[in-house]
Amino acid sequence: MEQLSKLIRQRLRATAKDGGIHPDPNLLAAFADKALAKTERVQVLEHLARCVDCRDIVSLATPEFEPTGAVTAAPSSGWLRGPVLRWGTLAASVAVVTVAVTLPRHLSMFAPTPSAQTDSKGNAPESRMDEPADKLAASASPSYRAPEVDSVAKRPKRDEFSDRQNAGRVPKPSRSSKAAEGYSASPMSRAAVPASPRFSAKSADEEQAELKNEQTSNMQVAVSNEVVAGQAKAAPAELESTPGKAKDAPLKAQDAPAGLVRSSGPATTSRTIADASSIKNSELRTRGTMVPRWTLSSDGTLQRSLDAGKTWATIPVAGNSVFRALAAVGANIWVGGSGGSLYRSTDAGEHWLRVKPATGGKMLTTDIIGVEFTDANHGKLTTADEQIWITADAGQTWETN
Amino acid sequence: MSHGVQSVAEVALGLESAVLDLYSKSKGEQLGLTKEQFAVILKNISEKYLPAAATQQDIIELYFSLRVEELALARACAAGSERAWEVFMLRYREKLYDIGSYIAKESSAARELADSLYADLYGTVTREGQRVSKLASYTGRGSLEGWLRTVMAQEYINRYRRGRKYVSLDEESEEGAQFAAADPEPVVTVDVRLEAAIDEALAALPAEDRFILASYYLDDRTLAEIARTLGVHESTISRKVEKLAKSLRKQILAALGRTGMSRRQAQEAMEVDVRDLRVNIRSRLTQERTSSAFPDKKAEAPAGEGSV
Numbered sequence: 001m002e003q004l005s006k007l008i009r010q011r012l013r014a015t016a017k018d019g020g021i022h023p024d025p026n027l028l029a030a031f032a033d034k035a036l037a038k039t040e041r042v043q044v045l046e047h048l049a050r051c052v053d054c055r056d057i058v059s060l061a062t063p064e065f066e067p068t069g070a071v072t073a074a075p076s077s078g079w080l081r082g083p084v085l086r087w088g089t090l091a092a093s094v095a096v097v098t099v100a101v102t103l104p105r106h107l108s109m110f111a112p113t114p115s116a117q118t119d120s121k122g123n124a125p126e127s128r129m130d131e132p133a134d135k136l137a138a139s140a141s142p143s144y145r146a147p148e149v150d151s152v153a154k155r156p157k158r159d160e161f162s163d164r165q166n167a168g169r170v171p172k173p174s175r176s177s178k179a180a181e182g183y184s185a186s187p188m189s190r191a192a193v194p195a196s197p198r199f200s201a202k203s204a205d206e207e208q209a210e211l212k213n214e215q216t217s218n219m220q221v222a223v224s225n226e227v228v229a230g231q232a233k234a235a236p237a238e239l240e241s242t243p244g245k246a247k248d249a250p251l252k253a254q255d256a257p258a259g260l261v262r263s264s265g266p267a268t269t270s271r272t273i274a275d276a277s278s279i280k281n282s283e284l285r286t287r288g289t290m291v292p293r294w295t296l297s298s299d300g301t302l303q304r305s306l307d308a309g310k311t312w313a314t315i316p317v318a319g320n321s322v323f324r325a326l327a328a329v330g331a332n333i334w335v336g337g338s339g340g341s342l343y344r345s346t347d348a349g350e351h352w353l354r355v356k357p358a359t360g361g362k363m364l365t366t367d368i369i370g371v372e373f374t375d376a377n378h379g380k381l382t383t384a385d386e387q388i389w390i391t392a393d394a395g396q397t398w399e400t401n
Numbered sequence: 402m403s404h405g406v407q408s409v410a411e412v413a414l415g416l417e418s419a420v421l422d423l424y425s426k427s428k429g430e431q432l433g434l435t436k437e438q439f440a441v442i443l444k445n446i447s448e449k450y451l452p453a454a455a456t457q458q459d460i461i462e463l464y465f466s467l468r469v470e471e472l473a474l475a476r477a478c479a480a481g482s483e484r485a486w487e488v489f490m491l492r493y494r495e496k497l498y499d500i501g502s503y504i505a506k507e508s509s510a511a512r513e514l515a516d517s518l519y520a521d522l523y524g525t526v527t528r529e530g531q532r533v534s535k536l537a538s539y540t541g542r543g544s545l546e547g548w549l550r551t552v553m554a555q556e557y558i559n560r561y562r563r564g565r566k567y568v569s570l571d572e573e574s575e576e577g578a579q580f581a582a583a584d585p586e587p588v589v590t591v592d593v594r595l596e597a598a599i600d601e602a603l604a605a606l607p608a609e610d611r612f613i614l615a616s617y618y619l620d621d622r623t624l625a626e627i628a629r630t631l632g633v634h635e636s637t638i639s640r641k642v643e644k645l646a647k648s649l650r651k652q653i654l655a656a657l658g659r660t661g662m663s664r665r666q667a668q669e670a671m672e673v674d675v676r677d678l679r680v681n682i683r684s685r686l687t688q689e690r691t692s693s694a695f696p697d698k699k700a701e702a703p704a705g706e707g708s709v
Contacts, residue, residue, distance in 0.1 A: 007671065008649060009618040011599040012611075029543030029551040034632040035466070036542075040450075042608050049611035053558055055620055060504045060554035061547060062630050299495040 022054055023047055032061045292348060294328045302326065302335050304349055315349045325371040325382075332376050332394075336368030342381065344395060355395040357381065362400065364389055412440040419461050429473035433482040442476055443467075446540045472541030479524070479537035486523075489536075493549065494519075500550050504557050514560075518553050595670045598656035602649050610645055617642055
């Protein structure tokens, strides 16, 4: 096959033609926006197949993340609304559960639930796998089910090309909603079905075995779950399952303790979080409008939406900091950015406190590009120069590599 | 924007209500764009993208697919509306720099790129004292932000790839590194029958498949990047590339079989030693088809628009 790729490459190159008339930028932009109808799209692709310059342009013009502006400006990007919102939120909660189920296996630094924190700091042994999951199932509300989302098992076999895949990118929100739709279409969308106590009564292994059988029978589910899993993987520590906490916080949308975070900056590594502890499918519709969503604008300001993404308000945090990373766990919001600036709000963005990570005489002063919090206390910062800072007490003390 | 003498009804024969509807949606009035101007803009756009024989239904469909609000903003800016320019600045000024850094990945080049585009957008003043803004060429087919990305990417490609021969070697190694000359991979094969068979198999593929192959094999893009461009999931592309490679092999073998080769000969032809023979690529290039994917009328960029 190696020889064949060489031949193909060679013939592609030989038959490539830089000439011809390039599509005008409007059409290329519309192509990148996925806004072209079939005929024109094929015409553009026909040109792209032969024109390396235009391929480069389209690739450069395709944003890595859905631009923030599109939510307010573009009529066609109403993915936050209506039924998609329902499934999108569901996907978020599925992602959360996925993390809960898979985290221990990945020997994560972070415990998925407060109750499991005691055995955090990695090395959750395989034999205890069922414990956090059980606790999760027990501590979370009935709808917090969906243990069938075993993301790892469902990832299709990777092929020889896998070394060239970029695993680290967060799928676009529209894709996750697509995933959710696929999910809904499948007969297995038990995540949406009100609870059964079945899971906690079974061992995780049994559950998995059963799951694997189911998986093979439904490719669509496999695909959709992979998206979700990808999301979860990209943010290995996005989890919060403390049903009581959000109620104490002076959160505006108090009875909807689900925060959905979108991120937009290329350097950002923050994302979706939902304390979806008590969301039932039937309630999502009505609650959807009150779920606070968080995002960082492309110029590094923090924005919050209380109407499911229709409008975004800039939340003043402090000074001239340009924020590149965001984590939201219920009402606890963390933002980090330029020059080691890190701020925390415990009241959904009403008040902010600067946190200055330091340990053993060393201060964090480089740009923060990643903030991940698994609960109110446990979090991890990543900096532009690849330092990792970890706290287990809500930022009081830190450890770094 | 000096055609404002004709009434909307005259400009938009039979489409008046649709045009007025879109005009109110576009909020162009608040930006100083008259409905007559707006009607002319729409008409020009339909002439640009649709064949002369297009039906009213085609035109209406095109109109309603446009980003009219962003279109009105861009065109009002181009027409010199201060109000529109303020709105544009507010929404896109910072974005330009973000886009610049996304594209150029290096801060001084990014800034220069953004500043240069900004100047083009604001417009250059002609001898007659008229300002000509690049925003006048935005047609609302995609988002304005997407268009800004595209024109900046175009400019970048122009500068750093086409212009590579003009920059010093030092600069090239810094800024043009990602456009380093294509790998001098030794040329394989070549039995002309095999070449013809490959060409035939490639030509039979849909445009999207050829795009994927070119992106993957020629541009060395990752599966994730290709997926992003096409708006599908990475795994879809992964499966597709695998499938394409398999089916191409089959097609090529079949095509070779039609030339009278035995299966074994055909397989051997495909395993030919790399160093044995060289093919003169240049000669293949000159005989390559020259047909354009776009009829001149559609693809021709308006004067002053920086087509690559």
